[in-house]
Amino acid sequence: MEKFSVPKLPLDDWIDSGLDFMTENFAFLTKAISKDLKEVIEHIVEGLMFFPPYVVIVIFSLMGWWLAGRKVGIFTAIGLGLLWNLRLWEPTMATLTLVLVATFLAVLVGLPMGILAALSRTAYRLIMPLMDFMQTMPAFVYLIPAIPFFGLGEVSAIFSTLVFAMPPAIRLTCLGIKQVPAELIEAADAFGSTKLQKLFKLQLPLAVPTIMAGINQTIMLALSMVVIAAMIGAGGLGGEVWKAIQRLEAGRGFQAGIAIVILAMILDRLSQKIGQKK
Amino acid sequence: MEKISAVNLTKIFGPHPERALKLLSQGTSKDDIFNQTGQAVGLADVSFEVPEGEILVVMGLSGSGKSTLIRSINRLIEPTSGQIFIDGEDITTLDHDELLELRRHKFGMVFQHFALFPHRNILNNVEYGLEIQKVDKELRQEKARDALKLVGLEGWEDAKPSQLSGGMQQRVGLARALAVDPDILLMDEAFSALDPLIRGDMQNELNSLQDRMKKTILFITHDLDEALKIGNRVVLMKDGQVVQVGTPEEILMAPANDYVRRFVENVDKSKVLTAKSVLTQARVVAYPDDNPRTVLDKMNSECLSGILVVKHDDNTLQGMVQVKAASAAVERGDKSIASLIQEKVPTVTSTAPLTTLISILVEWPWQVPVVDEERQLQGVIVYSGVLAALAKRENI
Numbered sequence: 325m326e327k328f329s330v331p332k333l334p335l336d337d338w339i340d341s342g343l344d345f346m347t348e349n350f351a352f353l354t355k356a357i358s359k360d361l362k363e364v365i366e367h368i369v370e371g372l373m374f375f376p377p378y379v380v381i382v383i384f385s386l387m388g389w390w391l392a393g394r395k396v397g398i399f400t401a402i403g404l405g406l407l408w409n410l411r412l413w414e415p416t417m418a419t420l421t422l423v424l425v426a427t428f429l430a431v432l433v434g435l436p437m438g439i440l441a442a443l444s445r446t447a448y449r450l451i452m453p454l455m456d457f458m459q460t461m462p463a464f465v466y467l468i469p470a471i472p473f474f475g476l477g478e479v480s481a482i483f484s485t486l487v488f489a490m491p492p493a494i495r496l497t498c499l500g501i502k503q504v505p506a507e508l509i510e511a512a513d514a515f516g517s518t519k520l521q522k523l524f525k526l527q528l529p530l531a532v533p534t535i536m537a538g539i540n541q542t543i544m545l546a547l548s549m550v551v552i553a554a555m556i557g558a559g560g561l562g563g564e565v566w567k568a569i570q571r572l573e574a575g576r577g578f579q580a581g582i583a584i585v586i587l588a589m590i591l592d593r594l595s596q597k598i599g600q601k602k
Numbered sequence: 603m604e605k606i607s608a609v610n611l612t613k614i615f616g617p618h619p620e621r622a623l624k625l626l627s628q629g630t631s632k633d634d635i636f637n638q639t640g641q642a643v644g645l646a647d648v649s650f651e652v653p654e655g656e657i658l659v660v661m662g663l664s665g666s667g668k669s670t671l672i673r674s675i676n677r678l679i680e681p682t683s684g685q686i687f688i689d690g691e692d693i694t695t696l697d698h699d700e701l702l703e704l705r706r707h708k709f710g711m712v713f714q715h716f717a718l719f720p721h722r723n724i725l726n727n728v729e730y731g732l733e734i735q736k737v738d739k740e741l742r743q744e745k746a747r748d749a750l751k752l753v754g755l756e757g758w759e760d761a762k763p764s765q766l767s768g769g770m771q772q773r774v775g776l777a778r779a780l781a782v783d784p785d786i787l788l789m790d791e792a793f794s795a796l797d798p799l800i801r802g803d804m805q806n807e808l809n810s811l812q813d814r815m816k817k818t819i820l821f822i823t824h825d826l827d828e829a830l831k832i833g834n835r836v837v838l839m840k841d842g843q844v845v846q847v848g849t850p851e852e853i854l855m856a857p858a859n860d861y862v863r864r865f866v867e868n869v870d871k872s873k874v875l876t877a878k879s880v881l882t883q884a885r886v887v888a889y890p891d892d893n894p895r896t897v898l899d900k901m902n903s904e905c906l907s908g909i910l911v912v913k914h915d916d917n918t919l920q921g922m923v924q925v926k927a928a929s930a931a932v933e934r935g936d937k938s939i940a941s942l943i944q945e946k947v948p949t950v951t952s953t954a955p956l957t958t959l960i961s962i963l964v965e966w967p968w969q970v971p972v973v974d975e976e977r978q979l980q981g982v983i984v985y986s987g988v989l990a991a992l993a994k995r996e997n998i
Contacts (some may be wrong), residue, residue: 389669518734526719
């Protein structure tokens with residue numbers, strides 16, 4: 325049998341040399357971005373830590389109350405209060421920052437891509453398989469190439485989070501635009517609307533609830549990825565979990581895990597309601 | 603001047619229309635073309651004109667190509683071949699930007715399911731057409747309010763479409779189309795989704811709006827009664843082809859073939875036919891200076907119990923003289939019938955529907971004079987003429 329074995333395709337080598345090539349030629353650029361982004365992140369965390377925790381808790385609770393009703397407001401207050409009490413305030417803020425920055429970037433890139441996919445058939449054919457790839461590739465794999473480009477730490481974490489969490493934003497933006505009823509499009513056409521007028525006056529406004537559902541999904545995926553990204557030094561609550569794994573401290577691990585669940589629930593409720601409120 | 607003129611419009615749905623076009627020109631039927639080539643024939647060599655200010659109704663069952671036709675006129679659907687002239691300009695050659703300009707200024711379109719924008723309030727819906735023309739906000743909202751007033755929806759500006767009933771939503775649809783002050787209204791089954799009572803109201807309202815506005819209207823419907831009620835002329839379509847073009851009365855009284863005949867069989871003719879189609883020339887009339895003896899002779903010769911009196915020089919109606927009065931005058935030896943004329947006579951115009959004539963004839967046993975605006979006698983309506991028209995099923 326061994327005589328007839330087909331030689332293995334050197335796929336891994338190809339990818340390595342491809343990545344090497346890109347590292348050599350583009351790393352200076354990504355490193356520069358990395359440096360700036362790192363500063364932004366540090367500023368946000370500093371900003372959040374500048375206020376005493378109770379002020380931040382009150383702000384978030386009021387926001388929850390206003391957006392999603394009294395129950396969510398009370399839950400936010402109790403949940404964040406518990407995190408403070410568990411001495412997890414700083415990692416929570418760090419994780420929150422990573423999630424928000426990653427989500428912001430994901431929307432910044434994902435929204436135009438979603439619009440493009442909805443309006444152009446060619447773009448759709450290119451973007452959809454790319455997203456299948458992005459979503460099904462095990463999340464850990466993204467961590468490996470992130471390091472040569474962005475170095476260890478938050479920025480690499482955000483990059484891999486971005487790749488992993490962006491697809492829902494793209495998919496649901498595309499879906500939201502495509503599901504605008506054909507007869508409304510026809511009406512807009514009959515009055516002589518240009519493509520841009522149609523997009524901004526009809527398609528995007530009607531797609532807002534769907535797009536917000538996509539952003540909600542992006543936030544949830546970002547939160548789960550931020551934890552995984554602790555392996556490359558992202559810190560935050562994921563860092564707590566990662567330390568607990570290494571030291572086999574079940575109690576500490578669950579404590580940080582519960583903190584992540586609470587943060588997830590708060591972010592989920594708030595982001596769900598933002599779209600409906602408008 | 604023809605406002606819209608369609609010349610040999612053909613639409614083939616499918617990626618390779620060439621073979622279908624060739625088969626079509628050889629007279630192959632729609633079904634055979636589909637079976638042989640997989641291409642669907644939407645319109646086959648359709649030509650018609652709409653003069654300025656006319657309501658042309660395109661009537662056909664589903665699949666007849668009427669929706670394709672109306673969308674071809676503003677090129678929401680690109681015709682495969684043929685030409686469309688608007689004000690004498692061939693619009694099939696316009697580029698994208700020129701086409702947008704044309705749609706913005708020449709056309710207003712009203713849709714079967716209203717197609718109002720759900721995220722905009724009523725005022726913002728109505729101003730849409732002006733908004734995309736980049737008309738100044740104040741001016742366009744003023745025009746939008748005027749259009750809403752025209753359709754009787756003042757005070758609803760801030761409501762959302764979902765808060766309105768179907769009839770009101772379609773009024774908004776109409777206002778949205780009218781707000782841009784288009785020359786041409788394209789109405790695609792505009793009233794078909796409304797319940798019958800509201801539909802009737804809207805039809806009447808469209809007719810009265812049209813009396814004031816004098817737009818050129820292309821109206822699509824699958825309802826023959828609606829077509830006959832609204833249309834100045836009607837285009838009947840089947841399988842993408844025009845079966846008959848004519849006034850409602852022509853279609854009712856002279857159906858082009860069995861297909862049309864089967865359609866018109868169940869129409870209530872008394873609502874569609876007008877005095878014009880049943881009037882007969884008055885065989886005898888009297889003049890005010892006639893001798894009573896002469897008048898009596900005229901009546902006897904036609905077996906009439908009353909005779910209409912008109913002025914000698916301009917044929918204007920003066921009234922009527924009854925046979926009893928004329929005989930009495932003869933016995934008295936009067937010189938003329940001038941004193942016998944009874945002026946109170948019901949009159950109708952040539953556009954009065956048969957239903958009106960019937961209700962007059964029930965009360966009035968004599969001829970009913972048909973007059974124009976100057977009271978000149980056009981003809982007379984007699985009971986037997988009305989009955990004959992209603993009973994008529996075949997060509998005369």
